[in-house]
Amino acid sequence: MNLTLKVWRQKNAQDAGRFETYTTSEADPEMSFMEMLDIVNQDIIRKGGDPIAFDHDCREGICGTCGVVINGVPHGGHGTTTCQLYMRHFKDGETITIEPWRARPFPVLKDLIVDRAALDRIIVAGGYISASTGSAPDANGILVPKPDSDAAMNYAVCIGCGACVAACPNGSAMLFTAAKVAHLNLLPQGQPERYTRTANMVAQMDKEGFGGCTNHGECTAVCPAHIDMSAIARLNRDLLAATLKGVA
Amino acid sequence: MATVVEPRIAPVKNDNLWYASDSMPPDMAPSGPIAEMWDKHRFEMKLVNPSNRRKFTILVVGSGLAGGAAAATLGEQGYNVKCFCYQDSPRRAHSIAAQGGINAAKNYRNDGDSIYRLFYDTVKGGDFRARESNVYRLAEVSVNIIDQCVAAGVPFAREYGGLLDTRSFGGAQVARTFYARGQTGQQLLLGVYQGLCRQIDRGMVKMYPRTEMLDVVLVDGVARGIITRDMVTGAVEAHAGDAVVLCTGGYGNVYYLSTYARGSNATAIWRAYKRGALFGNPCFVQIHPTCIPVKGEYQSKLTLMSESVRNDGRVWVPKKVGDNRPPGQIPEDERDYYLERMYPSFGNLAPRDIASRAAKRVCDEGRGVGPGGLGVYLDLADSIKRLGKKVIEERYGNLMEMYEQITGENPYEVPIRIFPAVHYTMGGLWVDYNLMSNIPGLFVGGEANFSDHGANRLGASALMQGLSDGYFVLPSTVPDYIASTKFKPVTTDDPAFKEALNETNVRVKRMLSIQGEKTVDDIYRELGQVMWEFCGMGRNDADLRTGLARIPKLREEFWQNVRVPGEGAELNQQLEKAGRVADFLELGELMFIDALHRTESCGAHFREESQYPDGEAKRDDENFRYVAAWEYNGADKPVLHKENLDFEYVHLAVRSYK
Numbered sequence A: 001m002n003l004t005l006k007v008w009r010q011k012n013a014q015d016a017g018r019f020e021t022y023t024t025s026e027a028d029p030e031m032s033f034m035e036m037l038d039i040v041n042q043d044i045i046r047k048g049g050d051p052i053a054f055d056h057d058c059r060e061g062i063c064g065t066c067g068v069v070i071n072g073v074p075h076g077g078h079g080t081t082t083c084q085l086y087m088r089h090f091k092d093g094e095t096i097t098i099e100p101w102r103a104r105p106f107p108v109l110k111d112l113i114v115d116r117a118a119l120d121r122i123i124v125a126g127g128y129i130s131a132s133t134g135s136a137p138d139a140n141g142i143l144v145p146k147p148d149s150d151a152a153m154n155y156a157v158c159i160g161c162g163a164c165v166a167a168c169p170n171g172s173a174m175l176f177t178a179a180k181v182a183h184l185n186l187l188p189q190g191q192p193e194r195y196t197r198t199a200n201m202v203a204q205m206d207k208e209g210f211g212g213c214t215n216h217g218e219c220t221a222v223c224p225a226h227i228d229m230s231a232i233a234r235l236n237r238d239l240l241a242a243t244l245k246g247v248a
Numbered sequence B: 001m002a003t004v005v006e007p008r009i010a011p012v013k014n015d016n017l018w019y020a021s022d023s024m025p026p027d028m029a030p031s032g033p034i035a036e037m038w039d040k041h042r043f044e045m046k047l048v049n050p051s052n053r054r055k056f057t058i059l060v061v062g063s064g065l066a067g068g069a070a071a072a073t074l075g076e077q078g079y080n081v082k083c084f085c086y087q088d089s090p091r092r093a094h095s096i097a098a099q100g101g102i103n104a105a106k107n108y109r110n111d112g113d114s115i116y117r118l119f120y121d122t123v124k125g126g127d128f129r130a131r132e133s134n135v136y137r138l139a140e141v142s143v144n145i146i147d148q149c150v151a152a153g154v155p156f157a158r159e160y161g162g163l164l165d166t167r168s169f170g171g172a173q174v175a176r177t178f179y180a181r182g183q184t185g186q187q188l189l190l191g192v193y194q195g196l197c198r199q200i201d202r203g204m205v206k207m208y209p210r211t212e213m214l215d216v217v218l219v220d221g222v223a224r225g226i227i228t229r230d231m232v233t234g235a236v237e238a239h240a241g242d243a244v245v246l247c248t249g250g251y252g253n254v255y256y257l258s259t260y261a262r263g264s265n266a267t268a269i270w271r272a273y274k275r276g277a278l279f280g281n282p283c284f285v286q287i288h289p290t291c292i293p294v295k296g297e298y299q300s301k302l303t304l305m306s307e308s309v310r311n312d313g314r315v316w317v318p319k320k321v322g323d324n325r326p327p328g329q330i331p332e333d334e335r336d337y338y339l340e341r342m343y344p345s346f347g348n349l350a351p352r353d354i355a356s357r358a359a360k361r362v363c364d365e366g367r368g369v370g371p372g373g374l375g376v377y378l379d380l381a382d383s384i385k386r387l388g389k390k391v392i393e394e395r396y397g398n399l400m401e402m403y404e405q406i407t408g409e410n411p412y413e414v415p416i417r418i419f420p421a422v423h424y425t426m427g428g429l430w431v432d433y434n435l436m437s438n439i440p441g442l443f444v445g446g447e448a449n450f451s452d453h454g455a456n457r458l459g460a461s462a463l464m465q466g467l468s469d470g471y472f473v474l475p476s477t478v479p480d481y482i483a484s485t486k487f488k489p490v491t492t493d494d495p496a497f498k499e500a501l502n503e504t505n506v507r508v509k510r511m512l513s514i515q516g517e518k519t520v521d522d523i524y525r526e527l528g529q530v531m532w533e534f535c536g537m538g539r540n541d542a543d544l545r546t547g548l549a550r551i552p553k554l555r556e557e558f559w560q561n562v563r564v565p566g567e568g569a570e571l572n573q574q575l576e577k578a579g580r581v582a583d584f585l586e587l588g589e590l591m592f593i594d595a596l597h598r599t600e601s602c603g604a605h606f607r608e609e610s611q612y613p614d615g616e617a618k619r620d621d622e623n624f625r626y627v628a629a630w631e632y633n634g635a636d637k638p639v640l641h642k643e644n645l646d647f648e649y650v651h652l653a654v655r656s657y658k
C-alpha cells in the first residue's frame, strides 16, 4: 500500500508544533497501525531524522497506553484501540492525518505523546475501596448477585486511554470517571465509601480542568472498551444523592 | 565488586564457557514441617515500631501485581515508599495483559483441591526444579489472595447464586482458576493500582511514572539505592533508600517477538546481576502453545489466545501431510486431535511445555496449517454446538474480538489458528526464602525472580505468585530485614552514587555518539532470530554453540554501528530501546551458556539429546537436581553456583500427563 501521512510534530511542551508529511510504500493491509508507524520511523532514522514519538506498550488493546487521533477520530473509529487497528481499514493511496489527544488537561510531551496524569489523580481522589491487606474476610462471604457483578465488570473494563476526553467537544472526563464510580458503587464492598468517592472524584475532575458533560455521546462512540452512557447516568444519580446527603 | 561500564565483548574461544564454584548462599528456609514453616517464620520475624516506620525508605521498582501490591502494602504499614515504573501510569504494567485467570486452593467446588494439591501440582508442573518451601508457601497464601482481591472490588466471575465461579487450566485436574472474563490480569492490576492510589492519596507512596531504573547502587556491599532516568526530561537521577525491591517482570523480549508488552525489559535485573546478584536458571523460558501465528516480517509482537480457551477448544491438525483443504472440508476421521490422542488423561489441557512441543512436532511433520504450515487449529465448534454461542461469548468475548481484529477471520465460524510463542520467563534473579537476593537489602518479587515455577510454570500461577510476593511475602520479609539491620546513614552524596551516576551518563552518551548505519531494531530483530532459532523450543549442543558464537558479533555490531537518533536530555524512545537491547545482547549470551550446561531436558528446557523413545523429555536428577545460579565475573567467564534441591514431600518421579 502507498500512504501519505500528515503527522503532528512537536519537540516538547513548549514548542508550537506543526504537521509534517511522510510517505511510505511499504504498508501492508495485514499490518497494525503501529507496525506501519514503525516502518515509517525506521525510514526516518535511516535518513538521519528524528522518529515520530508515540505511546504504546502492550499492542493488544488492554494497557491503554496507545492512542492518537486518526483522520479526526480518536483511535480511528473502528471500535478498537490504535494498536488494534489494522491497515486493511485504509485504502491504497490514502492520506492519513495523525494527531495527539487534544485536551487542556493533557499537555503534549512530544509529537503524539500527551501527559495523562490527570486521570490518575482522579482515581487517587477516591477511585478505590479501602481494603487493607490481610484484613479481608473469606471471598465467598461476600455474595454478589451475578447481574451486579456482570454490570460492574462492564464498567471495570475501562483501559484509561483517554479517548473519551479527546472525543468530547467539551474535553470532559465524565465517561472515564463514571466508569470507575459505576464499577465500585455497584458492588457491596463499595458501599461504605459510595458517596464520598463520587463527590471527591468529580471534584478532582473539575479541578483538573476537564469540561462538563452535556451528553454528546462522542465519548462512548470511540471507547475501545465499549463503555456506555449508562455509567454517566449512574454517576449523576450518586452525585445527586451525595449532594442531598451533604457529602458533596 | 568490580564495576564495569564498558560492554563485555568476549569472543567464545573454547569449550570452557564458565567456572564452577562449590559455594552457595543458604536458602534461609525455616526448619520443621513444611505446613508450619511460614507461620513459624512470621512469628520469629522482628518487627518495626509503627512510629519508626516512616523513617525508613523503601524503593520499589515496578508497579505490576508484585511491585504495586508490595508498594501499597508497605505504604499502608507506614513505611516511606517510592515506586517506579516506565509506563505513564502504574495501571499499565504488563500484568494488565494477563487474560485467563488466577489459581487458588480455595476448594470452593469441593472437587478435591487443597493447599497440598496445589503445592504438588506446582512442583510437578515445574518438573522438580523449584524449591519446595517456597512453593508450599505460595499455595498456602493463595487462599488469602482471592479474599484480598474481592475485598478490593475485583469483579471476578460469579455463579447465579452470587458465589465465585472457577474454571480449569492446564496441568490441573481441579477447577481452581478464578477469572474475570478474559481480562483477569487487568482486573487484578486495577485492584492493586487502586490500593496504590489510596496510599498515594495518604502520602505514603510517591509514584515515579515514566522513570526507568538503570542501575542499582551498593554501599559497602549492601543495596542502598538506584539510578533512574526521567523519560520525559532525560534527567539521570539517584535515589537512596534502606531497601530496594525489584518487581520488574520477565525478560522474554530478548526473543524480540513475544507476548510481552514492547517495553518489558531485563535492564533492572541485568544491572543487578552485574553488581553481583546471582541469576537463576536464565535459560528457563516458557513458550506458550496458544498464540496467534506470525504473519509477516514487519510483525512487532505476538498475541496470546488465553490457555483458558483450551477448556472449550479442541486442538487438531489434518492426519495427512500437506492437506490444504479448508478446515470445514476435512471430515472428522481425517483429523488428528493429537493432544487427546497422546495425553488421554489431560487431553487439551496438557501443560504448556508439552502442548507446545507437540505442536512443533506435528508442524515439523508437515501437518501444520495456515501460512508456512506454522499453525494448528484450536476448534471451538463442538463447544459452540453444546453450549451455544452466547456462553462462549461470555467466556472469551474480548479474545474472540481481538482474534478477529488481528486475523480478519471470524473465530465463531472457522477454527482459531495457533502456534507457540515466547511468553514467560521462569528464570530470574536468585532469591532466598525471604525473596532477598544474595545482595543484602536487594529483594526481588514477581516474574523478575527465579520463581516458584521451576522449569515450567502452570497456567494462572504467575498472577498468584505476583500477588503472593507483593501482598503477603515482601511486606513481611522486608520489614524483618529493616528491623534486624543496623543502617549506616547514606545519602546520594555517597561516592557510590556519584560513581554509578557517572557510569550511567557515560553509557548513555556513548550510545548516542556511535551514529552508525544500523537501527536499534535491525540488531534487535537479529538477536531475536538467533535466540528463537538456536535457543527456542528444541535445543541441542550444536545449535546452542552456533547461536552462542553469534551473540558477541551482534554485540560488537551494536557498539560500533548502531544509530541512536536524538539527544539524552529529551524524550527519546530510541535511546530507551537501545539501552534495553544492549542489556538483552549480554543476557542472551548467559542464556545460551545456561542452556548448554544443562544437558538434561526438564520442563520447558528441552535438550534433544535427552529424550525418551516416545519423544518425551528426559530429566537427569542425578546430575541436574539444582538451580543454576550464575555470578557475573567481569570480562571473564561467569561462575556457576548450584543450589541443590531436596524433595522431601513431593517424590521425584517422571512427569507424566498420559
Ligand SMILES: Cc1cc2nc3c(=O)[nH]c(=O)nc-3n(C[C@H](O)[C@H](O)[C@H](O)COP(=O)(O)OP(=O)(O)OC[C@H]3O[C@@H](n4cnc5c(N)ncnc54)[C@H](O)[C@@H]3O)c2cc1C
Residues within 6 Å of the ligand: B061, B062, B063, B064, B065, B066, B067, B084, B085, B086, B087, B090, B093, B094, B095, B096, B097, B098, B099, B100, B101, B102, B103, B184, B185, B211, B212, B213, B214, B247, B248, B249, B250, B259, B260, B261, B264, B265, B267, B268, B304, B306, B423, B424, B445, B446, B447, B448, B459, B460, B461, B462, B463, B464, B466
Ligand atoms: C498476554 C499474557 C497473558 C498472561 N496471562 C496470564 C494468566 O492468565 N494467568 C497468570 O497467572 N499469568 C498470566 N501471564 C503472566 C503474568 O501476567 C505475568 O507473569 C505477571 O503479571 C508479571 O507480574 P510482575 O508484577 O512480576 O511484572 P509486570 O506486570 O511485568 O510489571 C513490571 C513492572 O516493572 C516496571 N519496570 C520494568 N523495568 C523497569 C525499569 N528498568 N525501570 C522502572 N520500572 C521498570 C514496569 O513499568 C512495570 O510496572 C500472562 C502474561 C501475558 C504476557
Ligand code: FES
Residues within 6 Å of the ligand: A055, A056, A057, A058, A059, A060, A061, A062, A063, A064, A065, A066, A067, A081, A082, A083, A084
Ligand atoms: S498499546 Fe496497549 S492498548 Fe494499545
